[in-house]
Amino acid sequence: MGRIVTLVLVDPAGTVLGALPPYAVEVPWWQEVSGVVGGAREHHGVDVTVLRLLHADQPAPPGGKVTYLAEVAGDPGPVRPAAAALVPHPRRAPYAEIGGPAASLAWAADALAARGRTLTAAAQQRTWNLSAIWRLETDTTPVWLKQVPAFFAHEAAVLGWLAEHSPGTAPVPLAAAGGRVLLDDLPGTDRYSAPTGERLTMLSLLHPVQVAAAARVVDLLALGVPDQRSPRLAERLRAVVAREGASPAPTASGPHAATDRPAAAARDRLAALLDGLDERLAALAACGLPDTLVHGDFHPGNVRGTDERLHVIDWGDAVIGHPAIDLLRMCERVADPGPLRQAWSRAWRAAVPGCDPDRAVELMEPLVALRNAAAYAGFLDAIEPSEWPYHADDVPYWLAQAAA
Numbered sequence: 001m002g003r004i005v006t007l008v009l010v011d012p013a014g015t016v017l018g019a020l021p022p023y024a025v026e027v028p029w030w031q032e033v034s035g036v037v038g039g040a041r042e043h044h045g046v047d048v049t050v051l052r053l054l055h056a057d058q059p060a061p062p063g064g065k066v067t068y069l070a071e072v073a074g075d076p077g078p079v080r081p082a083a084a085a086l087v088p089h090p091r092r093a094p095y096a097e098i099g100g101p102a103a104s105l106a107w108a109a110d111a112l113a114a115r116g117r118t119l120t121a122a123a124q125q126r127t128w129n130l131s132a133i134w135r136l137e138t139d140t141t142p143v144w145l146k147q148v149p150a151f152f153a154h155e156a157a158v159l160g161w162l163a164e165h166s167p168g169t170a171p172v173p174l175a176a177a178g179g180r181v182l183l184d185d186l187p188g189t190d191r192y193s194a195p196t197g198e199r200l201t202m203l204s205l206l207h208p209v210q211v212a213a214a215a216r217v218v219d220l221l222a223l224g225v226p227d228q229r230s231p232r233l234a235e236r237l238r239a240v241v242a243r244e245g246a247s248p249a250p251t252a253s254g255p256h257a258a259t260d261r262p263a264a265a266a267r268d269r270l271a272a273l274l275d276g277l278d279e280r281l282a283a284l285a286a287c288g289l290p291d292t293l294v295h296g297d298f299h300p301g302n303v304r305g306t307d308e309r310l311h312v313i314d315w316g317d318a319v320i321g322h323p324a325i326d327l328l329r330m331c332e333r334v335a336d337p338g339p340l341r342q343a344w345s346r347a348w349r350a351a352v353p354g355c356d357p358d359r360a361v362e363l364m365e366p367l368v369a370l371r372n373a374a375a376y377a378g379f380l381d382a383i384e385p386s387e388w389p390y391h392a393d394d395v396p397y398w399l400a401q402a403a404a
Helices: 034-044 100-113 155-165 196-214 217-222 230-245 264-275 277-286 324-330 338-351 357-382 385-390 394-403
Strands: 003-010 016-019 023-025 049-056 065-071 119-128 131-138 143-147 173-177 180-184 292-294 303-305 310-312 319-321
Touching: 003 034, 003 049, 023 034, 034 049, 034 065, 034 119, 049 100, 049 119, 049 385, 100 119, 100 131, 100 143, 100 173, 100 180, 155 173, 155 180, 155 196, 155 217, 196 217, 196 292, 196 310, 196 324, 196 338, 217 292, 217 319, 230 264, 230 277, 230 357, 230 394, 264 277, 264 357, 264 394, 277 357, 324 338, 324 357, 338 357, 357 394
Parallel strands: 003 065
Antiparallel strands: 003 016, 003 023, 049 065, 119 131, 131 143, 143 180, 173 180, 292 319, 303 310
16 A cells, blocks of 8 residues: 655754655555655665654545655755744644754764663654654663653553563563663564464553552552543543544544444443443453553564563553553454453453453443543544544444444
């Protein structure tokens, strides 16, 4: 599918220089920019840093014709006339500003130098409203620089807590400040296509973390981990249904194009779900599983490693909440989730005698879909409008899933 990319170039002083002629990038996902940077070098001989999405010819990813703002330090050579409104926005991430990536790389170089290491090269991998990621070469081994917006700023604290209380579970932060975190490279790959057997291993890796964290919820909240225990969760679920029901339906054309805002019958089912929400949450609590540290996006792509060793990555979505949230995410797109659910339930029955994990999963399942809708609505509230296409389809999609 790919993308057709146009880069509007700006210099470090904030002067718009023009646009490079469009070129093809094989990977269709808009936030993946290593191919965008490589394509600018290959096709036009220009070294750029992608700052942010400007616009696209379709309302949601993947693919299509996509225009980005990119910073260039030197003379880019011949460019086409182009304009871009470089108006500040209060919800723009620091790394999407002119000079933002350079400041982050300078911070990383200083952090490495303080540890006796030298930054030798930097390659931009991803940038969008949820993160900016760079692979950094050093005089020893590679490291990764990740920077997140304010609503994910607790990730570094979670990684530090995990390094202390569950060593080996997650990457260990070398340095962290202001939404930036520096991480040593992990061997292996992101395990997107993991089969059931490997997913079972992933669940077994997370389980002892959550057992330990259940006794330290107060400490984790003090570190800034968001509270999504039942009272706060109920507020969020009611708010997203009320908000979406009162606003115009978006046009879905991305990966969820087959769904639109729930029709009248689906809205009735959502209303019924909310009418019984307090009773459902009370029944969930009666199942006896503790609130704990929830990864929040626990799919195989957020586990990195080899056949011998796995680490859980990307903890920006972490919250304090119900552990069934992570099980249900791991079960998505699995033909037979039975073995995963059974193994998870056995582990919790052993950890909390007398609890009822199977019933807890049944009660939580429709709420997870609503929770996902609320999470994406939260992203939309926290990012500038030019970035909304990344997430706009997700809210109606997850509301439809909850209704179903």
